[in-house]
Structures are given as C-alpha cells and as structure tokens.
Amino acid sequence: xxxxxxxxxxxxxxxxxxxxxxxxxxxxxxxxxxxxxxxxxxxxxxxxxxxxxxxxxxxxxxxxxxxxxxxxxxxxxxxxxxxxxxxxxxxxxxxxxxxxxxxxxxxxxxxxxxxxxxxxxxxxxxxxxxxxxxxxxxxxxxxxxxxxxxxxxxxxxxxxxxxxxxxxxxxxxxxxxxxxxxxxxxxxxxxxxxxxxxxxxxxxxxxxxxxxxxxxxxxxxxxxxxxxxxxxxxxxxxxxxxxxxxxxxxxxxxxxxxxxxxxxxxxxxxxxxxxxxxxxxxxxx
Amino acid sequence: xxxxxxxxxxxxxxxxxxxxxxxxxxxxxxxxxxxxxxxxxxxxxxxxxxxxxxxxxxxxxxxxxxxxxxxxxxxxxxxxxxxxxxxxxxxxxxxxxxxxxxxxxxxxxxxxxxxxxxxxxxxxxxxxxxxxxxxxxxxxxxxxxxxxxxxxxxxxxxxxxxxxxxxxxxxxxxxxxxxxxxxxxxxxxxxxxxxxxxxxxxxxxxxxxxxxxxxxx
Numbered sequence: 458x459x460x461x462x463x464x465x466x467x468x469x470x471x472x473x474x475x476x477x478x479x480x481x482x483x484x485x486x487x488x489x490x491x492x493x494x495x496x497x498x499x500x501x502x503x504x505x506x507x508x509x510x511x512x513x514x515x516x517x518x519x520x521x522x523x524x525x526x527x528x529x530x531x532x533x534x535x536x537x538x539x540x541x542x543x544x545x546x547x548x549x550x551x552x553x554x555x556x557x558x559x560x561x562x563x564x565x566x567x568x569x570x571x572x573x574x575x576x577x578x579x580x581x582x583x584x585x586x587x588x589x590x591x592x593x594x595x596x597x598x599x600x601x602x603x604x605x606x607x608x609x610x611x612x613x614x615x616x617x618x619x620x621x622x623x624x625x626x627x628x629x630x631x632x633x634x635x636x637x638x639x640x641x642x643x644x645x646x647x648x649x650x651x652x653x654x655x656x657x658x659x660x661x662x663x664x665x666x667x668x669x670x671x672x673x674x675x676x677x678x679x680x681x682x683x684x685x686x687x688x689x690x691x692x693x694x695x696x697x698x699x700x701x702x703x704x705x706x707x708x709x710x711x712x713x714x715x716x717x718x719x720x721x722x723x724x725x726x727x728x729x730x731x732x733x734x735x736x737x738x739x740x741x742x
Numbered sequence: 743x744x745x746x747x748x749x750x751x752x753x754x755x756x757x758x759x760x761x762x763x764x765x766x767x768x769x770x771x772x773x774x775x776x777x778x779x780x781x782x783x784x785x786x787x788x789x790x791x792x793x794x795x796x797x798x799x800x801x802x803x804x805x806x807x808x809x810x811x812x813x814x815x816x817x818x819x820x821x822x823x824x825x826x827x828x829x830x831x832x833x834x835x836x837x838x839x840x841x842x843x844x845x846x847x848x849x850x851x852x853x854x855x856x857x858x859x860x861x862x863x864x865x866x867x868x869x870x871x872x873x874x875x876x877x878x879x880x881x882x883x884x885x886x887x888x889x890x891x892x893x894x895x896x897x898x899x900x901x902x903x904x905x906x907x908x909x910x911x912x913x914x915x916x917x918x919x920x921x922x923x924x925x926x927x928x929x930x931x932x933x934x935x936x937x938x939x940x941x942x943x944x945x946x947x948x949x950x951x952x953x954x955x956x957x958x959x
Contacts, residue, residue, distance in 0.1 A: 630908075634921030651828065651908035652918060662907070665817035666825050 507580050507704065507711040508553065517550040520565035520579040526680040527735045528585050531564075538562050541735040542583040545602055545702070545719075548727065549581070552718045571595055574703060581715070582703035585676060597708065598701035599715040606694030607637055608675035610663065610682060617670055619693045623648035630659040630668040637672045637696075644695050656681075663688075674698065679736050692741055745928045752919045759915035760936050766833045766911060767898045767940065773837035774897065778844025785849050788870075796845065803842035808903055811835045816907045832904035832911070840897045847893060851886035852878055884955045891948030898940050912936050 511517050521542050522529035529540040547557040563579050570582045574596060585605070588598045609629075611617045623629055623645035631637045633652040642650055653659040656673055660681055663671045670691075671678070678690045704711050722728040732740045749756065784796030803811060812835030819826060826834065855878050863873040905913030916933035920926045 633917050638918075638921070652914075653908055654906055658906070661817055662828075665820040667816070667820070667828065667908075 507708050508714055511553050511580055515554060516559050516561050517546070517553060518561045518563060518578070518580050519546040519549075520563050520570050520573055520582045520584055521546065522566070522584045523564040525585060525676075527683070528676060529583075538564075541603065541731060542585065544731045544734070545722075546581075546583045548722055548731075549702075549715060549718050552721070553714070570703070574705060580704075581711075585700055586703055587698045588701040592703070595706065596703040597706050597712050598703055599712055600719055601699040601701055602719055603676075603700040604694065605674050605676045605698040605700055607640060607672060607696040607698075608678055608694055609670040609672050609691040610660075610678040610688050611670045611691060613687055613689050615669065615689075618691050620644040620695045623670065627670070628668040630663055630671045631673060632656050632659055635673060640696050641672050683737055744931060745925050748919065748923055748925060748928060749932060752915075752922070755915040755919055756912070756932065756936065758910065759912035760939075762829060762904075762910050763898075763901050763912040763936075764940060766829065766836065766901045766904060766909070769833050770836040770840060770897055770901065771894055773834075774840035774844050774893075777837060777841035779848055781841060781845035782848035782852070785845065786852055800842045800845050803839055804846070808835070808839050808900055809906060811839045812903050812907060828907045828909040829904065829911075832901075832907055832909035836897065836901055836903065840893060840900070843893050843896075844890065847886055847889045848882070850889075851882035854885045855881045887948065887952050887955060891945065891952075894948070895941050895944055898944065899937060902937075 521538060521540070523531040523538055525540070527540055529538060529542045531538045543562065546562070547560055550560040551557040563573070565573055565579070565582060565584050567584075567586075570579075570584055570586065571592070573579050574582055582596075583602075585603075586592070587605070588601065592598070609617060609620070609623075617623065617627070620641070623641075625647040627645075627648045628651055629641055629645065629648050630651050630653060631641060632655050635652075638650060638652050641648070651662070651668060653662060656671075656677060659668075659671050662668060664685070671681075675690055675694060682688050682690050702715055704715065719728070722731070729739060732738075781796045781799050784792040785800070787793065787796075812832050815826060815831040815835045815838075816828065819831070859877055859881070860873055863877040864870070868876065901911055902913035903909075904911035905917055908914060912933055916929055920929040923929060
C-alpha cells in the first residue's frame with residue numbers, strides 16, 4: 458500500500474483546494490438497446506406498399522432518435538433535429554419525391570419504434586437500430602447503413618489500437634452493467650477493468666489519466682472524441698452492431714428501393730460525405 | 743426468499759470489496775484522527791493565523807458534499823500532475839472530509855471544559871502544554887468519545903463513496919454483482935450485512951470506551 462507515502466505528501470501540502478470542473482456536458486447520448494417487439498399482427502401496410510403511400514401523400518414520414526448525439530439530436534436552440542440518421546432519411550426522400558425536404562420526422566425510442574412502424578405511423582425507422590435475428594421476425598431490414606460496434610477511445614498519441622494491445626498493467630474504463638464490461642473481459646483478460654456510474658464519469662476518469670482506454674459503442678465514442686480532440690477512436694471493432702433501416706415486414710418493394718438508395722449514396726460518394734460530416738473521418742472500407 | 747447462492751457464486755468479489763472497505767476505513771480513521779487533532783489545535787491555539795487556517799479548513803471541507811472532496815483527489819490532483827489510483831484518492835478524500843468533523847468534535851470537547859480549569863492550572867504554575875496534557879485533555883476526552891464514535895461509524899459507511907470512482911470497495915463490487923445477477927435487492931442486503939460486520943463491533947467498542955472512562959471519573 459503506497460497510501461502512507463502519499464499521505465505524507467498530502468499532509469505536507471496542507472490543503473490543495475481547487476475545483477476542477479470536469480463536467481462533461483452534453484455527452485449523454487442514449488445507448489441503443491433492444492427494442493421490445495410486441496407480438497401484434499401487422500396492419501398490412503404491405504398490401505398498398507409503403508412507396509405508393511409515400512408518393513400519394515407526397516411526404517416521407519420517418520422515425521428517428523431525438524436524443525442521440527451525431528445520429529439524431531434535437532438542437533435545443535433551433536429546434537431542428539440533425540444527425541447521420543436524418544441525412545440518410547433525407548436521401549431516401551430525395552430519391553422518392555425529388556425533394557429532400559419532403560420529409561416528416563417523428564421521435565421514436567428503442568421501445569416505441571417497432572409498434573409505430575407496425576401501426577403505420579411511420580414509413581421507416583432510421584434510428585441506430587441494430588439488425589438482430591429477433592427483430593427480423595417483426596420487421597424487414599435494409600442493408601447495413603452503419604457498422605457500429607465496440608471500440609476503444611484512447612489518447613491521440615496512445616499506442617493502443619486494438620483490444621490485443623490491452624496487455625497486463627493497462628486499465629480499461631466502462632460503465633457499470635454495460636454489455637461491454639463483460640465482452641472486454643473476454644477479449645482483453647489481462648487488462649484491469651474499472652467500471653463507473655455512466656460514460657460521462659468514465660470519460661472524466663479517462664481524462665484524469667485514470668485509465669488507458671474507454672470502451673463502449675463506437676457511435677458514442679465518436680461523440681466523445683468530437684468533444685475533446687485529444688482523444689481518438691480506434692479503427693478496430695471487437696463486437697459488431699450493424700445498423701439497418703427497418704421497414705414493414707413483407708414490403709420487399711420498399712426494401713429494394715431503400716437498398717438502391719444506399720447503394721447509390723455509396724457509389725456517388727454522398728455516403729462518405731455524410732459519414733465524414735458527422736463522424737469526423739472517412740468510413741473504413 | 744433471499745438468494746444465498748449469490749454469496750457463493752460471487753463470494754470472491756464480496757470478500758475483495760470487504761477487505762478494501764476495511765482497509766480504507768482503517769487508514770481513513772487513523773489519518774482523520776491525526777489530521778483532525780491538528781486542525782482542532784489550530785482552531786483553539788492562541789496564534790491568530792493558525793485559527794484562520796483551522797477555521798477555513800473546517801468550514802470549506804465540511805460544507806461541501808463528500809463526493810466532491812473525493813472527486814477533487816480523483817480528477818483534480820491529476821490536473822496538477824499528481825495521479826493517485828482510485829482507492830488511494832478515495833481514501834484520502836474520505837480522510838480529509840472526516841478530519842473536518844473530527845476537528846470540530848475535539849474542539850467542542852476541549853471548550854466544554856470550564857475556563858476556570860485552565861486559569862487554575864496556569865496560576866498554579868503549569869505551562870500551556872502541561873495544562874492541556876494533564877488538566878484539559880483528560881476531561882475533554884470523556885466528552886468527545888460518544889460523538890467521535892458517531893464520526894467513525896459514519897466514516898465506515900461513507901467509505902461507500904469509493905464505489906463511484908471504481909475504488910474496488912464493497913459498494914463497487916455490490917454494484918457489479920447486481921449488474922451481473924439482476925437480483926439487485928438480495929445483492930445489496932448482503933452488502934448491508936458486510937457493513938454491519940464492520941460497524942457493529944465499532945459501536946460496541948465505542949460503548950466500552952465510554953463506560954471505562956466514565957468509571958474513571
């Protein structure tokens with residue numbers, strides 16, 4: 458126990474009183490969790506076809522998040538909802554109706570999004586929704602439009618680039634009870650894992666030099682790296698969370714349409730632009 | 743029914759946490775007793791600047807939340823180049839915080855001894871220090887023991903603040919076990935029992951001291 462030595466240091470120092478305002482404003486991005494899929498029957502939007510419905514009302518109604526930095530966040534000053542998901546949704550509106558502003562955003566949460574899609578309140582969900590086998594039973598998904606997953610946030614000059622670099626003596630920070638506290642112990646068994654109340658506190662501890670890396674969804678980490686340019690997100694993803702656009706089950710016409718839009722965006726470089734605009738770097742190939 | 747299997751499946755975590763809570767409590771107890779006594783002497787000393795330092799310390803530290811004091815050590819000190827691990831930072835925060843209360847307890851005890859005692863001692867030729875050592879402190883300590891016991895019991899419970907900065911104490915591991923098993927209520931019942939293992943004997947010891955000193959009256 459080195460405590461005693463340090464003790465004397467402090468006693469000698471008397472009282473060093475300084476308040477550090479390590480407040481981490483605005484990093485409270487919600488984490489996408491599993492949406493509870495209700496077992497109700499589909500209201501049969503597929504019979505008319507979502508695309509026809511959109512063209513008829515001349516507006517694309519889409520469910521997005523309002524509380525997630527970089528992906529779908531309502532700006533309290535302007536009232537506008539902005540983010541990666543919104544730009545993708547606008548691209549779909551542009552292709553379908555010729556005008557990216559013919560769009561209506563509706564706020565969804567991880568819980569409400571599938572029921573809202575099923576009862577026809579929204580045409581599609583573009584809300585950081587991970588494609589899972591369970592959800593595929595309830596809705597159809599487009600191709601992956603964003604590959605999220607577990608990554609590491611490290612100091613810019615750190616030589617940690619992968620979970621393999623988390624050797625003995627390194628410390629990884631995360632939030633209590635997150636799925637990452639388990640998966641990081643499996644992937645980096647030699648590293649010490651320290652868990653904090655939430656990611657804001659974990660980030661504060663990282664900034665105070667209390668750890669070598671912070672782990673969670675890369676989507677959240679990009680938000681933190683954007684706030685403090687002394688930090689970067691590692692390229693490697695050690696668990697995969699592919700985001701897809703959810704569409705009513707059985708509406709293959711609209712799924713194909715959305716996939717074509719995504720393909721076109723990737724081919725004409727528009728996707729890279731949107732990616733860079735929000736994430737701050739080019740997508741990894 | 744309470745799920746006792748948690749104790750077996752996560753016993754190592756409970757024990758590690760218990761050990762660290764015990765360690766943190768003991769270190770903070772000794773540390774805050776020393777630091778608190780120093781500041782109490784500052785507060786009643788005849789030297790003016792020492793009074794001010796003592797008063798400033800007590801008023802500042804005891805009027806902010808413990809968690810802020812701990813954060814000061816955890817994220818504040820690294821800003822000036824002193825990096826402590828969470829356990830040490832938490833224990834030091836706890837020490838500094840408790841010392842403010844100890845200082846006030848001791849000061850109150852000393853001042854509870856009637857002034858006439860000091861005057862009588864001084865006029866019979868004892869020095870200031872001798873007066874303190876042989877006349878004032880032996881009487882003050884009897885007044886001080888019960889509130890001091892309170893402070894130390896609070897200290898043990900307050901050590902749970904380490905859980906917030908990943909200080910590897912009982913509360914920290916309690917949170918982890920709860921997140922792992924989802925039987926939150928049961929998990930914290932065991933956490934509570936472990937705290938009682940520390941605080942009940944401490945209470946009993948304070949009671950014993952109280953009786954012993956009362957007999958010497």
